[in-house]
Amino acid sequence: MSHQPIKMRQFAISSGDTSLLQLHKPLWLLETRRLMRSPRNWIQWQPGVKSATMTLALKERKMSSQTIDSIVTLFQSRLTTLEHLLKLAQTHFGESESFLDQRIAADMLPFGTQIAFTCNQPRNFALWCSGKPMDNLDPQVTSVAAAYEHIANTQELLASIHAEDEKLNELVRIDLSQGRYLEMFGHAYINDFLIPNFYFHLVTAYDILRMTGVPIGKQDYMMHLVPLIQKA
Incomplete structure (x- = not known):
């Protein structure tokens, strides 16, 4: 089965500010669990000086028969x-x-x-x-x-x-x-x-x-x- 190019969704988490983390926690937690079920999916953590960005690489798949x-x-x-x-x-x-x-x-x-x-x-x-x-x-x-x-x-x-x-x-x-x-x-x-x-x-x-x-x-x-x- 062919797959579409990886699409990126990002959630920025500023240091010292957990409100955004709490806001998106249910979403990114569910996404992470779903992605980890397949070896084709991966998660990349990019640390910064004042902020960190967790990037979930999500593959936007389509059924191969859909044209x-x-x-x-x-x-x-x-x-x-x-x-x-x-x-x-x-x-x-x-x-x-x-x-x-x-x-x-x-x-x-x-x-x-x-x-x-x-x-x-x-x-x-x-x-x-x-x-x-x-x-x-x-x-x-x-x-x-x-x-x-x-x-x-x-x-x-x-x-x-x-x-x-x-x-x-x-x-x-x-x-x-x-x-x-x-x-x-x-x-x-x-x-x-x-x-x-x-x-x-x-x-x-x-x-x-x-x-x-x-x-x-x-x-x-x-x-x-x-x-x-x-x-x-």
Whole structure:
């Protein structure tokens, strides 16, 4: 298995001041214990006159199978599942589109918005791969036609990606609300931000349909496994 270049995390501890040590002790202690389990990891202590720096050399590993193409495949197959769920809902409710406004709880977003937010994750992945800024969809999805269009457009964006796998090693900045932001490398951006958000909104969309009486089950959610099913 190949490994990524070593990334460095540093915790500076000033002499005579143990507050920083106490602040980071749980973190660096856990990191140290985890790192020492593998001979590939190491810890370097660099003493100074007035301060000392403990440097933990952490390897940012990735699964050897994770590539831009594999991420695209994951998103594409689950968007097909989302489209499948939408078709089942349309069949169940007929001409009525009121299910787009259904929500699990009063403080949660409605089904239509869950469609948009599910699409936002692979959409922004595709835009990032193309060197473009994030551009979320309008959260107000007022028709079934608009919901289908969001899914189709997102799949087209994914199909247009031509980025190299090295893109996953780039640093990503994600601007949040109230002047806050996140910075992480591409692999973390995919695995710790986009994919968890993607599944959160996809599952919420599923739950809303189940709650409103649409006859769906786990087999409808696990549609991506259908091509792999074999007979004994």
